[in-house]
Amino acid sequence: DTGVSQNPRHKITKRGQNVTFRCDPISEHNRLYWYRQTLGQGPEFLTYFQNEAQLEKSRLLSDRFSAERPKGSFSTLEIQRTEQGDSAMYLCASSPTRNEQFFGPGTRLTVL
């Protein structure tokens, strides 16, 4: 399967715990995006990488959130001291150019 993959698919955690999600983009895509989506809403942009450089970060992303893309391949999104409001679907997408973005299946986070 050469699509975008995300792990884990589901994560249940207690408030205050840290969580980390992983995204493996399509191998030749140098652009990688993270979005957050809550029920009944479209995706909200979180951050964008071109290769290993994080070029844009949403104001929605508090300092509890951090993303990395070492070596310009896979990316991780970490949330520290999770809050119930962090419960959402976290989507990763990659693209080769400024064109369509290919989305992974998402990681659904539930914070109890």
Added chain:
Amino acid sequence: SQELEQSPQSLIVQEGKNLTINCTSSKTLYGLYWYKQKYGEGLIFLMMLQKGGEEKSHEKITAKLDEKKQQSSLHITASQPSHAGIYLCGAEEMDSNYQLIWGAGTKLIIKP
């Protein structure tokens, strides 16, 4: 808040009937994307429109972008159960860098 207005929010259509979903922005768009999402899953790319007046078709789905590049419509002809899902429009604004802004989605239910 969503910067793209999608209408309707939800739609129930008898199988075999035609339907149209609209997506409107107050700003001129660089590109307009249509995606489909099944509940709890990632987004599947349908079509991308970039030029004013552009129209694209794939199987029974046709998408159009108006001349001003501020409004798009997605039309499904002779709807089938497989068309059920959430349709999302995403767009790049002319003065944006890399991120897509999104509509809230249109939930389509096909009645057999």
